[in-house]
Amino acid sequence: MDETALILEAQHGDLDSFNTLVLTYQDIVFNTALRIMGDEESAADATQEAFLSAFRAIKSYRGGSFKAWLLRTVTNACYDELRRQKRRPSVPLEPETDDGEEMETPRWLADPSMSPEEAAEADELEHAIQHCLEALPVEFRAVVVLTDLQGMDYKEVAASVRVPLGTIKSRLARARLRLRECLQGFWELLPATFRLEEEILRT
Amino acid sequence: MTQTPSFRDVEKLSAYLDGQLKPSEIARLESRLKTDPELASILKDLRQTRGLLRRLPQRRAPRNFTLTPKMVGQKPPLPRTYPAFRFATVLATLLLFFTFATNFMAPLARTAAPYPYGRGGGGGGEPETMMEAAPEEPALEMPAMEEPAAPETPEPLSTPAEPSAEDSTGVEPTVEASEKSGVQEAPSGDTFAQQIPDEVPDRSPAPLISAPVQITLASIAILSALVAFALRYVAIRKWRAKAK
Incomplete structure (x- = not known):
């Protein structure tokens, strides 16, 4: 059965058809949530919540990219989840100095509890990127995740996060600049093989 | 001529990477890129970051996120008779409650009248009318109000046919229950009983709703509830089996 037919069935309340769509899209939705939320548990919660609201609101889907529609739902679920977490105290996203000021330098990324060897053993690339993503304000993070990780176009992203197109452009540029700055601080910590790959990528 | 790239330039470069610029903008930017190494360097950085x-690895979902009917609040299709049985249960229970309430209210109405009561037994004056009267409470109130009006004419019924109006302790009245009610009512009844010990020996309030009616109602309530439960249980099991 093709996607359009499945969506139509789901719109008539058929849960089996909807679940077929869930199985098709759950990896994409989970990954989006994971990159926005930062940890698997919250990402799984947001994913489940997103599919639940998607089923409830599926009648409001009026064609277009179903993936984009789902990603809008998961972005909202992530925002809700983050708001919930904010109500409960958690670890701040921005690193702070001893006098409580926000650190500007990305040097904080060099986790003092981790030796370079240990850092190398971890999944460096993913760790570094996730770390830097989490250092971004959530609005920036969502935009960069939807655009660069999920390959959505600006219009779709604008619809997903409900901000004007111009804001998407500026958030994306700012996010990429900050990520670049953050990842540069990480550069030396990355294994040589990775740096080598990057050199190849650079050329 | 080169100029220090502004944030607006960075925005343009970022959009350029994503192919989001107009052809005229692209041409202008590309010509600037050729002459401005700083701008070109920013573009390289942005491209690299992008x-x-x-390259961030895509993780697999840690589990399936399929929805269950319970999660979306879907209910199994229940048989059409199910609401009827459920309604019957509720109605019978309500009626049963009314019978208790009515029987309980009757002696209270009598206390206003200056004649003794309090002993168990006796009564059972108009049990045959109860069947029809049961659902209509106002009709039931009538005899209760009338009786105190003629207290001087004791009814000649002396056989303790039915237990008196008890408190709502149980469906089936027992000897114990009537004794208990006797004890409870003793303080008010005793003084009168001493004053007129033999005049009206078996004067006691007739239960307005007889025990058989109550038992019938209780049976209906329990039976229809059981049938409704069984219907629901079978429907859910069938539905779950189908879902799997």
Whole structure:
């Protein structure tokens, strides 16, 4: 059965058809949530919540990219989840100095509890990127995740996060600049093989 | 001529990477890029960052996120008779409650009248009318109000046919229950009983709703509830089996 037919069935309340769509899209939705939320548990919660609201609101889907529609739902679920977490105290996203000021330098990324060897053993690339993503304000993070990780176009992203197109452009540029700055601080910590790959990528 | 790239330039470069610029903008930017190494360097950085992000490995979902009917609040299709049985249960229970309430209210109405009561037994004056009267409470109130009006004419019924109006302790009245009610009512009844010990020996309030009616109602309530439960149980099991 093709996607359009499945969506139509789901719109008539058929849960089996909807679940077929869930199985098709759950990896994409989970990954989006994971990159926005930062940890698997919250990402799984947001994913489940997103599919639940998607089923409830599926009648409001009026064609277009179903993936984009789902990603809008998961972005909202992530925002809700983050708001919930904010109500409960958690670890701040921005690193702070001893006098409580926000650190500007990305040097904080060099986790003092981790030796370079240990850092190398971890999944460096993913760790570094996730770390830097989490250092971004959530609005920036969502935009960069939807655009660069999920390959959505600006219009779709604008619809997903409900901000004007111009804001998407500026958030994306700012996010990429900050990520670049953050990842540069990480550069030396990355294994040589990775740096080598990057050199190849650079050329 | 080169100029220090502004944030607006960075925005343009970022959009350029994503192919989001108009052809005229692209031409202008590309000509600037040729002459401005700083701008070109920013573009390289942005491209690299973008490339890195795209290389981020895609994780597999840790579990399936399929929805269950319970999660979306879907209910199994229940048989059409189910609401009827459920309604019957509720109605019978309500009626049963009314019978208790009515029987309980009757002696209270009598206390206003200056004649003794309090002993168990006796009564059972108009049990045959109860069947029809049961659902209509106002009709039931009538005899209760009338009786105190003629207290001087004791009814000649002396056989303790039915237990008196008890408190709502149980469906089936027992000897114990009537004794208990006797004890409870003793303080008010005793003084009168001593004053007129033999005049009206078996004067006691007739239960307005007889025990058989109550038992019938209780049976209906319990039976229809059981049938409704069984219907629901079978429907859910069938539905779950189908879902799997």
